[in-house]
Amino acid sequence: MELGYFAMPSHPPERGLKAGHDWDLQVLRWLDELGYAEAWIGEHHTAPWEPHPSPDLLVAQALLQTKRIRIGPGGFLLPYHHPAELANRVAMLDHLSEGRLMFGVAASGLPSDWAMFNVDGMSGQNREMTREALDIILRLWSDEPSFEYQGKYWTVSKPEEMYGFLRPHIKPLQRPHPPIGVAGLSKNSDTLKMAGEHGFLPLSLNLNPAYVGTHWQAVEEGAKRSGRKPHRRDWRMVREVFVADTDEEAWKLSVGGMMGRMMREYFLPLLANFGFLEYLKHDPSVPDSDVTPEYCARHNWLIGSPATVAEKLERVYRDVDGFGGLLVFGFDYGENPEAWHKSLRLLAEEVGPRIKHLTPD
Template sequence: MRCGYFAMPLHPPGADPARTMEEDLEQLVTLDRLGFEEAWIGEHFTAMWENIPCPDLFIAKALALTQTMKLGTGVSCLPNHSPLMLAQRIAQLDQMARGRFYWGVGSGGFPGDFEVVGVDPKSGEQREITRAVLDLILELWNDPKPGLYESKYWRFRIPEPQEDIGLRLHLRPYQRPHPPIGVAGVSAKSETLVLAGERGYIPMSINFVPPRILRTHWDAVAAGAQRVGRVADRSSWRIARDVYVADTNAEARREALAGPLARDYRDYFLRLLAKIRGLEMIKVDPAMPDSDVTLPYLLDNIWIVGDPDTVAAKLAKLRDEVGGFGALLVIAHEWRPQAAWERSMVLLREQVLPRLAS
């Protein structure tokens, strides 16, 4: 099982952005040194908890501070962007990364972000826009023909080239035909993950859904692949999880419930889900009442918390329950206390993952 990181990131409203971004970068430097293979960085305009609106800028700095870790947008919310401008920014970032970049794409999910760009999520138009923007960016990278590009959602013009003086739309990604593309799924039977299967993109599953929903995520990937005569490869599937490892189970459980992991669910995720999606997606049994979705419930059923043996067993069980997957993406939380969280990452990398390999 490969191991990576997913930084939404998570910081309480009122936190100093300059400080939290520096701390997020320091986490990546540590994880790169420990051998974490990849990290994905979120994009949100109106979520104070998830306070990075421009993951490409963050990644550009992280590339200079890390050595081997691949970095990805997690995700570029395509309805938020001009196709031309995003194509240029991602192409430049990929050139700077020289093969250490994944391009995560999606439609977004925050009502405030949709309102900013004038998208009505109830109509489902965000999915239509996402496919259209993605296809257009791939076209611009492959063959940027001069002319007017116009739709309901954008309008721009590519000028005729003047080859004698080197004027043309020219920049393409370093990785050809494009950087590896990842897409994230949240809901059961995610249509986004059907697209991943159709096109051979990297499928990623969000952190708080139980195995009953994760299984439908892979079903969606497999259905998309079958639709075009492909066979989906489980080794490409990333599953995100909240993970905390300590020397003993008692220590791990106590620290998880007293620290940033519990705070981020109590003060943010549970409130957010109750308001915009409902808590059903976080339940192992859809019939259980909302009142049963408590921090102890999450500790026992959703989070991966314990000593190295327990965490390895929980990850092995998850792998068996969903039929197999290729990479674990550990969700980023604030490392407070620093030493305990850093030790958690060391234990995961040096004691848990070798147990799974054997």
Template sequence: MSRPHIGFGAFISPLHPPGENPTLQLWRDLELVEWLDELGLDEAWIGEHHSGGWGTIGSPEIFLAAAAERTRQIRLGTGVTSLPYHHPFMVASRIVQLDHQTRGRVMLGVGAGSAPGDAHMLGIDPGEQRRMTAESLEAVLELLAGRGPVTRRTDWFTLRDARLQHRPFRPGGIEVAISSAASPQSMQLAGRHGLSPLSFASPRPGGTAPDLARQWEYAEEAAAAAGRTVRRADWRLVVNVYVGESRRQAMEELREGAAAWMRGYFGDIVGLPVDALGIEPGGEIEALVESGAAIVGSPDEVADGIEQLHKSSGGFGKLLVTGADWASRENTKRSFERLARFVVPQFNGSLEGFETSREWVRENRTEFVTQAIGAFQRAFTDSGAAAPKLPLPVPATPEETS
């Protein structure tokens, strides 16, 4: 069965349950990125959080600099840099330096920031974050373009004859992605500036699934108005995915972690009324799967779920697996390994040549093996020995060749 062509990566916020050594958590996250690189996944995105006790990385750029030294080919992105928290010159300057340190493997993911505690500590009015994001984004893009000095003044940053000393490592520049949850603004900014959209496809507990098809329309409409184009191949969807040997086994491996995430993070920290949603204790993972917030099962079941997401969204270029610490360290690594071994090949075309060759040999096996048996028997008779009797192959059936 032919499936759509999709790339794969990971979106590692990260969110870790409290109570574990935070220093070791950082090293475990670095180890996970190393593992993704060994498995051949395309990219890893690392988030920025400063409060709440679950998000443990405050500077994705510092983390990615260390990850770059441990990896060979995986692309590395900030997932995301919260633009209202930083002066745009520093955002642009840091990412271009990282671009050179990684020899062009870095991507800049940007957003408004999602943690209310972070904005509060920085004295930022949540109602101003989207405006600030749009203003900063324009400045960052202008600086990265490097076409001349940038002068801009807003009520929260000033640029005066600003220009970067470094230029991006590659002539094509640095890929810039913008995160989108449910509101139209981020998709509209992606379209207006020709950026790569990065959408969260999983609903929050108790929420409705985002209308991904409509989200893409926002980007297309804004792109058309600005005289730009957006490509579905550049659209990334972020979703919880876990690959087990079977769905039953996978659900059991996730049960405790999913409950801690839903009740400990969204219930206790974010304040969502999880109990009022009618989710029974111990049934959190079932609720997440049923709502579409997670794709869980055997490799083929996960592949079917991803294909269904591709169909319902209208099509996207890459799927990013959320790193949410639902499973143990060992099981998380096994899930990614099963993803890379059994799911990714169904979407990247790497099996097509093998399938074609297998079918070709099966369809022609009578001719091939008969010739081989004849040559083998002639070797005996040419030497004056009695040739052994060997069974001829059974012709391929229509069912085998269909």
């Protein structure tokens, strides 16, 4: 099992945008030094707790400050970008990365973002736009010499050569394209069906394992549409993780630290407004009011000493029949950076060896 990182990126609203950006860069440097395999950076436009609207700016800087780790947006919100412009920008970034870039895509799930960009997410328009945009991007990166795409949302041309020297020429360094990741949250996620259909990397966001199990079913359902065979080694799972010397210390630093605060003030209320708290419950009869950071720490989070976290991680792995990558859900511990760095180090150096035998097909 490989270790990676998934950053929304999350920062408390009082954190300045530059200070939050600098924290994310510091964490990415740590991840590279500790041997983490990959990191994904999210995009949001109207959430003060998720304040970064341009993950490629962070990715571009991080690539200059790291040596080995693969980095990518996790993901670009495709309804909010012209696909031809994004295709060229991502291709250029792949060259700057010298092949370390990953390309995450998402449909966008915040109603406030939908409102800003006049996208009707309630009807599923955001998912339609995502599929159409990705289709255009992949065709622009292909060897198809020229085409005109007349879509529902975009009309894009790949023109033939003009005047003997003007032509579309920008393609990714990695051929046919960088690894594409698709994040999914809801039960039987449509975006994860798309991942299975196209052979993309499925990323399951942090839910109760009982619901995450349906995510692999969605991947398999999508794969059947195109006759593909999905591999569990490609499946990444995002989890809240905090490792300390003892279980008691890990509880104090997670529930009593920024992880608990962010969940209490933002993420759990957000999921409650979406009707998604059920995805965090170990039993459907649990009242919504009981789904607190303390409840999540007991039932969903991977927190504790290295031995405890390894045991919990193996239990999740067995519950869902295997996955290939653990992505640590990122939090801003800028006021206690040593604790977050130590947690990342213990996960890599103490938990990692304990889970080496977890190798899915």
